[in-house]
Amino acid sequence: MDLDALIGCLGSSACVVTQTTSGLIIGMLLFLVAVGLTLIFGVLKIVNFSHGAFYMFGAYFALTGYQLTGSFVVALLFGAIGAALIGLIFERVFISRVYGRDVLMQLLVCYAFVLIFDDTVKLIWGAEFKSMGMPEAFQVPPWFIAGGVVPPFYILLISVALAVAALLGIGLARSRLGKVIRAAAHNPDMVSALGINTALIYGSVFALGCALAGLAGALAAPVRSMTPGMGFSVLIESFIVTVIGGMGSILGALIGALLIGLIRSFGSLGFPLFTDGLMYLFMVIVLVARPTGLFGKDVA
Amino acid sequence: MSELNVENRAGAVPYVARPRRAAAIDVVAAVVAFAILAALPFLFDSKALLDFVIRCAAFGLFATSLNLLVGYTGLISFGHGMFFGLGAYGFGLLMQRANVSIPVAMVCTLAITAVAAVVIGAICVRLKEIYFAFVTLAFQMLIHSVILSWQSLTGGDQGLRGGIKRPVFWGIDLTNHVQLYIFSCALLVIGLLLMRQIAQSPFGYTLRMIRDNATRASFIGINVWRAKLTVFVLAALFASAGGMIMSLFVSGAYPEFAYWTISGEGIFINMLGGVTTFLGPMVGTVILLILNDTATRLTEHYGLVLGIVILFFALGLRKGLMDFAVDWYRAWRDKAKEQS
Numbered sequence: 030m031d032l033d034a035l036i037g038c039l040g041s042s043a044c045v046v047t048q049t050t051s052g053l054i055i056g057m058l059l060f061l062v063a064v065g066l067t068l069i070f071g072v073l074k075i076v077n078f079s080h081g082a083f084y085m086f087g088a089y090f091a092l093t094g095y096q097l098t099g100s101f102v103v104a105l106l107f108g109a110i111g112a113a114l115i116g117l118i119f120e121r122v123f124i125s126r127v128y129g130r131d132v133l134m135q136l137l138v139c140y141a142f143v144l145i146f147d148d149t150v151k152l153i154w155g156a157e158f159k160s161m162g163m164p165e166a167f168q169v170p171p172w173f174i175a176g177g178v179v180p181p182f183y184i185l186l187i188s189v190a191l192a193v194a195a196l197l198g199i200g201l202a203r204s205r206l207g208k209v210i211r212a213a214a215h216n217p218d219m220v221s222a223l224g225i226n227t228a229l230i231y232g233s234v235f236a237l238g239c240a241l242a243g244l245a246g247a248l249a250a251p252v253r254s255m256t257p258g259m260g261f262s263v264l265i266e267s268f269i270v271t272v273i274g275g276m277g278s279i280l281g282a283l284i285g286a287l288l289i290g291l292i293r294s295f296g297s298l299g300f301p302l303f304t305d306g307l308m309y310l311f312m313v314i315v316l317v318a319r320p321t322g323l324f325g326k327d328v329a
Numbered sequence: 330m331s332e333l334n335v336e337n338r339a340g341a342v343p344y345v346a347r348p349r350r351a352a353a354i355d356v357v358a359a360v361v362a363f364a365i366l367a368a369l370p371f372l373f374d375s376k377a378l379l380d381f382v383i384r385c386a387a388f389g390l391f392a393t394s395l396n397l398l399v400g401y402t403g404l405i406s407f408g409h410g411m412f413f414g415l416g417a418y419g420f421g422l423l424m425q426r427a428n429v430s431i432p433v434a435m436v437c438t439l440a441i442t443a444v445a446a447v448v449i450g451a452i453c454v455r456l457k458e459i460y461f462a463f464v465t466l467a468f469q470m471l472i473h474s475v476i477l478s479w480q481s482l483t484g485g486d487q488g489l490r491g492g493i494k495r496p497v498f499w500g501i502d503l504t505n506h507v508q509l510y511i512f513s514c515a516l517l518v519i520g521l522l523l524m525r526q527i528a529q530s531p532f533g534y535t536l537r538m539i540r541d542n543a544t545r546a547s548f549i550g551i552n553v554w555r556a557k558l559t560v561f562v563l564a565a566l567f568a569s570a571g572g573m574i575m576s577l578f579v580s581g582a583y584p585e586f587a588y589w590t591i592s593g594e595g596i597f598i599n600m601l602g603g604v605t606t607f608l609g610p611m612v613g614t615v616i617l618l619i620l621n622d623t624a625t626r627l628t629e630h631y632g633l634v635l636g637i638v639i640l641f642f643a644l645g646l647r648k649g650l651m652d653f654a655v656d657w658y659r660a661w662r663d664k665a666k667e668q669s
Contacts, residue, residue, distance in 0.1 A: 076459060126644055132458060133405055134643055137600055140593060141639035144632035152630065265470065265589075272463050302485075306474030312467045313452070320456050 035299030046177025048294045054183055054252070056290020057190035061245035063267035063274070063282045064197065065238030071277035072214040072234045075124060076132070078139035080267065081260025082146035083112040083239040087246025088255050089154050092161050095250070101164035105247045112243025113236040120235035125228070143261070151257040161250040186248050193241065194283050201279070210234060214277075269312045275325020284323060352526065359522045366514040370507045379510040380578075381622075385614055386517035387574040391591075392598040392610035393524055394567035399596065400604030401528060402560050403540030405458065407592050408465030411449075411472045412565040414587025415442050416572025418476065421489045421582040430498045435573060439566055446565035447558070454557040466589055473587045488583035493576065503577060513574045520567050525607055527563060536560055601642060603649020612651050 038044040066080050087108035094100075094107030119142065127135045167182040201207035213220045213230045221227045245263075253259070270289050274281025289308055296307040315323065370379060391413050398404040419438035423429060429437070453464050476483045484490055495503040503509045527533055538546045539553055547553050576582050585591070594617065602613025624634045646653060 123640075123644070132462075133399070133596065133600065134647075137597065137639055137643045140597065141636040141643065143636075144639070145636035148630045148632040148636070152633075265466075268463060269467065272460070272467075276459070300478075302478035302480070303474060306471055306478060309467045309471035309474060313464065313471065316456070316460065316464050316467070317452055320460055 031301060032299050035295065038295070038298050041176075043176030043178075046175050046179065048298065049291070050177065050179050050183050050187075052291040052294030053187050053287070054290070055293050056287040057187050058245045058249050059263070059267050059270050059289060060283050060286035061190055061193060061248070062242045062263055063270040063286055064194070064279055065241040066267055067271045067274070067277055067279065067282045068197075068241075069235055069238040070271070072210060073124075073128070073231055075128070075135055076139075077124075077235075077238070078136050078264070079119075079142040079146065080238070080242055081262075081264030082143055083116055083242035083260070084246040084249075084263050085146070085150060085255075085257070085260035086115055087112045087243030088161075088250045088253075088259065089150055089159075089246075090243065091247035091250045092154075092159060092255065095161055095164070101166065101251075104161075104164075104250065105244065108247025108250070109240045109244040112246070113240035116239025117232055117236040119239075120232050124235065125231070128231075147257045147260075154255075154257075156257060159255040161255070163251045167251070182251060186252075189244075189248060193244070194279070198279055266308070269308060271322075273312055273315045273322055275322030278322070278324040281322055281324030351529070355522060355525050355529075359518050363514060363518045366518070367511050370510060376506065379506060381618065383510055383513045383574065383578050384618055385611075386513040387571045387578065388594075388598065388618065389611045389614040390517055390520045390571035390574070391568045392595050392602075392614050393521060393607075394564040394571070395592075395595045396599050396604055396607075396610045397524060397528065397536075397560055397564045397567075399599055400609075401533060401540065402536040402557060404454065404557060404561070405462050405596070406465045406561075407462045407589065407596070408467070408469030409564065409568055409595055410589065410591030410593075411465075411469040411587055412442055412446060412568035413572040413575070413591055414472060414476070414582070414584075415445060416569030417576040417582040417586045418483060418489065418572075419569070420573040421493055421576045422482070424493045424495075425489065425491065430496060431503065432498055435570075438573060439569060442565050442569035443562055446562040450558045450561035450565075454561055455554060466592070469587070469589050469592060473584060473589070476584050476587050483582075483584075486584055489576075489581045492580045495577070509577060513578070516570060516574060520570055521611070524567060527560075528607055532556070532559070597639065600639075600649055603652035603655075605649070606651040606655055609649050609651035613649065616650065 038048060062080065062084050065083075066077060069075060069077050069080070090111035091104040091108035095104035098104075123138055123142070124135075127138055163182060167180070167185070169181055171178045171180045172184075173179070201211060209220065209225055210230060213225070213227055213234075217227050220230070246260075266289060267286075270285040271282055272285075273288065274283070274285030288311070292307055292311055293304055296304045300307060319325075366382065369382065391409070395406065395409045398406050398409065416438055419441050420434055423434040423437055424431070427434070427437075449465075449468050453461055453468070456464055477486055479485075501508055501512060503512060535546070535551055535556055539551070539556060543553050546556075572582075572586060575586060598613035598617050599610050600613070601616050602611065603609035620635065620638060621631075624631045628634060642649070648656075
């Protein structure tokens, strides 16, 4: 424990800014993964235990895309679209067989794919650590805000995540497709009886969730190192985020992700070894007080 | 969901007062099983075989206790491995630091596990299905991070090192490999026998009723929360015993014993062997360990192999191996009846 470091940091605006931005980065990446998870759960009623693998795929596809073209935009597209395609195939071929079955069975199929996907990545890209490096456009001196160091790439990452959050929120609430998706989450039989192809809706929601995870992986590629199995810690953390925020709630995922991000970045100062522990402790406290999470409705 | 597939779950038959003979049969079966296991070292001169059976004993106790929750009560715990880890660390630490005899350390570890399970269970068992799974997982990870960060006590990510002393007690010397083996087998058989008695007792049938319809159970005056908490604590004790065997076997304890993957493997073992029979998890343990050992020996793409096997069970067979065997036996018996 190193409480002095934490208190010392809180006393200096530079340190607060630096820690807050790094907390926001963690939080925004988690949000992108968690919002896909929560969307899939809300509509398909499936807890996608293999969601972390799509984050991993996103990062690796982005790496390949970047190496092929040298453009970070292409890398982002590679990551998101690649993850979406794999997600679509995965949902149609495997997940669609376990709708409405035992939770245990669904978890097991996903668990099997966690193992399979990790090994597939190992086969294709190798088991060693990879890194993409910062794209040239962002190799510029960092900005200073109130004395704190803020790399421009962080700003991009945060704005992309916020834009996605806004688009999703507005899209689900206002657009026709959004309304169909919400109706399908509520009563799929009725939606299907009205002549809407629910299989298509399910497939596209799953693919969208995977695309968001892939996008997060691609955005993380310049700032994190890649290894097969990298999806797992992200998965556990985004579970915590969805559970804190409430399963099925987009706003909950955003608030939960930001809280976890800030806990991680400030907690790493005060409790360097117990940072993970703080997160689990926070989750336990939230769940004891509100079993359905901060913004969750009664589900399951 | 659970009402729909009642007939697929463990013993969905009305409770009939169990004849004393049935309990006697269990005891005889346990004695025979123990005699066969105890004879193995004298028939085969293979240390690898004994090691394998000791690991089966540790994981078998753990997986069977998890089945008390998953199969009998319908509580899908994703954090049951924390009690396995608690058993391993509690026992290892007591032996290293407190200088007590092995039986005393075991009893103390069980007491510590019981206290932890009462506290954690009291918080968790009131939650619904998916939240129960997550909160147990969160507690598991919390304990794992405590083990990692409390370096002065647990050795952090290095684990408990320096070996565990094994003073002779009651004429048993656990530094001797064969005696350790027989001791583990005895713990396994006693543990299984006790769990069998719990499962077949009126309390065991109360659990099945809670699993099938908790609302109805509470209507006829059953305190659902208390029954769930009781079985949560009982299952934790047996998981802790499994952890103690593991700790004796590796002469230490490692953070992986408290990591969530142990819980995941426990769930998987239950699916593999089947949750509808009492011995399903035991069969699952043996299969998983064989699978583990073969796959890691033959290929480095262990995950790929294991993943495909899981898929085969989950999507192909759709039930555990023992469920399959039981169904097959029933069909065969009915056919034989028709013919006669």
